[in-house]
Amino acid sequence: MTLSTSGLHDDLSQLRLDNSFAALPSTFYTRLQPQGLTQPRLLHANEQAAALIGLSPRALQSEAFLRVFSGQQPLPGGDTLAAVYSGHQFGVWAGQLGDGRAHLLGEVIGLEGNWELQLKGAGMTPYSRMGDGRAVLRSSVREYLASEAMYGLGIPTTRALALVVSDDPVQRETVETAAIVTRMAPSFVRFGSFEHWASRKQPDELRTLVNYVIDRFYPECRQTPTGETADEKGAILRFLDEVTRRTALLMADWQAVGFCHGVMNTDNMSILGLTLDYGPYGFMDTFQLDHICNHSDTQGRYAWNRQPSVALWNLYRLASSLHTLVPDGDALRAVLDRYEAQFIQAFHARMAKKLGIQHWRPEDEALLDSLLKLMHDQRADFTLTFRRLADAVRGQTQGFQDLFIDRAAAQAWYEQLAARHAEDPIAEESAADDAPAQIRANAMDAVNPLYVLRNHLAEQAIRAAKEGDASEIETLLTLLRDPYRAKPGYESYAALPPDWAGGIEVSCSS
Known part of the structure; x- marks a missing residue:
């Protein structure tokens, strides 16, 4: 076993893996290998995230690391797959969706918990529909930075491990270059994962998923307050209650920092209450109650002031899926009825501190x-x-x-x-x-950040990254990981945005 002086592994082959999602029946995913990038280059690797899975800084510079996280070879001990799910998009049932450009490499046993590693932009899967399975540099830089910015703010989120780039062309509004961002989370299961099996009227698969998530992430839901083992109905209601609570707290977190997700579809809602799938997000500059960060959201469904109510709407879709296993609609509604008070209490608590x-x-x-x-x-x-x-x-x-x-x-x-x-x-x-x-x-x-990931700061990092320069990414990560403490020499990063920032638009293609 190769260990660095810090006790972290220098070799990916020494990681310990569990792959619990891959142990589910094969109907939950498709096993397939990524389509690797051509002549990939490591633009940036996140040493803090790497330490969570036991990797040393030296490991991040290895050829093996580049090959794995550019999609050219499997993670040692991993079980690569793309998951299936369904969902509502912009309030409309979209049917089957799934990991259209994401590959789950495996689940690593970390020092303080397990982490699934997922490549985003690693090629087509059976769930790509009309997509090409790729991600472009600009959106990959934005996701890489955003997840770490949210972590620095103390907001539950996926993390980012690595950003790999290539000259491979990708057609969007114009021809851009390809990139892969490696995301980390304890699980990537979403509300839409449950909607999938309920919509197909497959209760056995739905029950399998519910049991997996409860046993893996919510084992306390198996017990009643008196210590007795809850029956299926009781366990599911307690599970829904905890998901509802976490979602309410997450919405309070978002609102308190002026964060707009942009695409709060049910397939982008984490069952663990994490901020998931950074697409056309935005931290508000000029405050507008009805601010819309997503240029594609022409109806303003996901405006800043609507996010808490949209989250509740999404929770109703989750509860509707669970209704297949818990026919007691009144009991499910009683759980959801607690959401508003939970959100308001949490939001007021956060705003009180800010004031x-x-x-x-x-x-x-x-x-x-x-x-x-x-x-x-x-x-x-x-x-x-x-x-x-x-x-x-x-x-x-x-x-x-x-x-x-x-x-x-x-x-x-x-x-x-x-x-x-x-x-x-x-x-x-x-x-x-x-x-x-x-x-x-x-x-x-201590609660009002000085530095947030404003769009123009992300844009400056993107422009530098296009030239192969990761220095702006490194600077932003340094500031965003400690966003409350002023740092001499970085006043421009805490200033009002320049005039040209008003012309930046982000959309679902981002």
């Missing part, structure tokens, strides 16, 4: 709503509005006011917040060394 409020009160909703309306009407920057609130608490209100056309209105709102702070004092024992205002402001900085 520097220690204990949320019902009347604080009016204070928050008035700020969001002001930001919407004045087209203020989402991220910087909250970040500069902390400076205002320190007595430096000009930066906050500068984000608004009507500076007087911004100051009037801030005075309301200051009055609220006066009713919510910092405990004296917490203020032993610093002034209470400084303690409050520091706490606000």
Whole structure:
């Protein structure tokens, strides 16, 4: 066994694999090998993600690593496959879907849990439909960065291990070059995985999938509060309840940082409550309640202010699938009825911290709503509005006011917040060394990021990557992994976007 000085493996062949999804019946997937890239080049590898599966930095530079993650050869000990699922896309039943350009290489036993490794952009599968099975450089860079940005924000997400590029041509709106991003997650099972078997009226396969997911990821659902083993109905209801809770918390996370997913189809909803499938996503610059980040979303179904309700709609589709095994519709609805309160409580908790409020009160909703309306009407920057609130608490209100056309209105709102702070004092024992205002402001900085993956920053990384330069990717990863602490010399990465950023459009082809 080849180990580095850090105790991590220098050789991929030393990884331990489980491949639990591949142990399911063959109806759940198709076994096939990827279609490797021609003359691939490793643009970037993520040492932090690699450590999760026991790989050393040295392993990432090996020829074997490049061959595996360019799709040229299998992962040692893996069991390569493409999974089948179905789903609703933009609210319309789309029927059978599946991994149209993704190949699951295997499931690695990590140091603190298992991780499935999946190539995105590795060629056609039986589920590609009219697609070519490829991914282009720009979308691959965006996904690579986004998953790590969300991780840095503490938001549940898939991770990214490697980004491999090639000169292979790929036709989109224009001819672009191919790339493969390696994604990592404990599981890539989605809501649509359950819809698939329910729609086909195959309860045995649905039960197999439910049992696999519960046993693997939700074993606590097998037990009742009294410690007795739950029957099938009880286990499934508890499973749905936990998925509902995780989804509500995820939506609160998204809303609190101004993140728009762009394509919240049921096949893009993780059964583990992870942010999954980064396509035409966006972190808002100018705040608009009904901001649409996906140029293809002409009806605004997935606008920022609609994401929480869309998540509930998707949960109803999941519950409808489980109705095949649990005919008690009232019991299923009772679980889903808890979603709204769970989301609101979580969202208020997050926004209270962003506003520097220690204990949320019902009347604080009016204070928050008035700020969001002001930001919407004045087209203020989402991220910087909250970040500069902390400076205002320190007595430096000009930066906050500068984000608004009507500076007087911004100051009037801030005075309301200051009055609220006066009713919510910092405990004296917490203020032993610093002034209470400084303690409050520091706490606000700890939850209001300075750096987010704005579209123009991603675009700058893409342009450099097209020239074979990964330095912008490395810089962004450094900033986004620690997004709350200001770093001297990187002020431009925390500034308002340049004028040309308004012309960036992302769509489903991204």
